[in-house]
Amino acid sequence: MLAGSLLALFLLPLYALFTYATPEAIWTAAHQPAVRAALWLTFLASGISVLAAVVFAIPLGYLLARRRFPGRSVVESVVALPVVVPHLMVGLGLFFLVIPGSPLYRFTTAIGFPVYYTVWGVVLVMVFVSAPYTVLASELSFRAVDAGTLEAARSLGAGPATAFLTVTFPIALRGIVAGLLLTWARSVSEIGGILILAYYVYPAGPYTGPVTSTISVLVYDLFQNGDLPEAAAVSSVFLLIAFALFLLVRIGERSGWLPWGRGELVP
């Protein structure tokens, strides 16, 4: 009953969205170049932010789970900070950091990663607000790997690196992937920081399309202009894609297509 109420809370606003937007409007929205550009930018930037999480957040999670070092509690608190700070403040902080004329602005422009009103700015905000989910999920997952399992593997002939690659990482992978999914989800849903740092995105780096904005900013724009049917249609397109992606991942895990789903006890 309680679980059902929560599910209803999740589903009813989406239902309202879909009833407001007709299937024809959704279809039309999905074929608009502006919507496609916004979708492409959103998936591109969120994909890069997930890659950044793989490269930086997973090792940090491992470090926090398995190593004792001075200031560990401080590092853990810093990691949790982006989750609790309002994202408009995040955008403001990043804005001051990379404002034209600032040292970081000059540096990032010089090395070919200009962040102000570019895809890199979107990525920067997305990584800031979403990477903590991968750090925290990785930390918990690495910590949950049974010490006895690792010790058994070591005594069976696996050196430390082999034991990490064949035991620790595969066992922790399911939790890490859950963290990466959260990171992706948080990235695509971000708006506060992006509004300030990259309201419009001009072609730069890997984004070579027309001037656009992320899908959340686009919907915000449509809403601000009073174009509610269009806002509902674009939102519906995005929701359908996101739902299909999550469903595919879950089916892949359950069926064993995806390696991290293997070995779970299916009731």
Add this chain to the structure above:
Amino acid sequence: MTAWSLEGLASRLDGFRLGPVDLRLRPGEVVAVLGRSGAGKTTLLRSIAGFLPVHAGRLLRDGVDLTDRPPEHRGLGYVPQGLGLLPHRTVERNVSYPLEVRGRLDALRAARELLERFGLAPLARRYPAQLSGGERERVALARALAAEPELVLWDEPWQALDVDARHALSGVLEEMTRRERLPVVVVTHDPPLAFAAADTFLVLRNGTTAFLGEPGRLLERPIDAFTARFAGFENVYDPGALVGGAPASLAAWLAPRAGPGGIAFARPALASGAGGPGTWTGLVRRSRPTPEGVAVHASVGELTVALRGPPPGAAAPPALGETVRFDVEEKSLRPLGRADGVAEEAER
């Protein structure tokens, strides 16, 4: 045939000190490590396996010092308490794991042969989460053997297994030791397993060796209340229980015969028929059938004494509240040392 020995092995873990422990292992010998919880049994196994730093002493294999070698280069098969099966690998890929990490190209084929030998072939494609407790134990052992170890360390096998699973596992243990001549060090809380399988008992107390020898010696002379109970003595009394008994009571009779840790004796037989001959008189408080005879608990003054009644069907078991008589033979008494080991040190 490989000979292993521990020479004054000592280790520390979170303030707990283990050792020095001395032990020699012959090929095919099974050593059961016994002791109360926290006595250092698992610490000993993990020290031998190389997971805890050794602060003093040596681990030798055929005279070669392995003390500083990493776990993967010790030639051991270690089965930890939780078994350590890889949850993301099937049974056959668990068993092939030690061969894969050694780069064996025929790892899977060799694993399948081993699974056949252990009767696990039908389970080859299952994951550990899909196995019963007994099956998991057998897979863990098969995997340990796939590593071709020269010593097996087994931490608390067959916890919570049913009798059939225990029987199957004891067959595996028998094969390891008799056919492969593998020495095995097994930590156990299970008296039937220890007495059935072990050639030697190593009793640890507060991290040090309290007893090392043949199991029979522990039956002749249990060193403390724990080992007495482990060996199956049901009448175990600490000195406090024997103080203050009436002059002609059983407690008063036992008190001067007790050691510093108290006294133990096996179930005395009930005198045949109510009111039969016997020095001591008791009032039946509990009575239950066992294959060896009805197990009776009777109040004898301040003490409760476990007694052995007639075999099932031989005679009517004594009823609750009935008066029974029995004798306690002098030669059945086992004076006990203190659990802190003070008495043993004094005796040596």
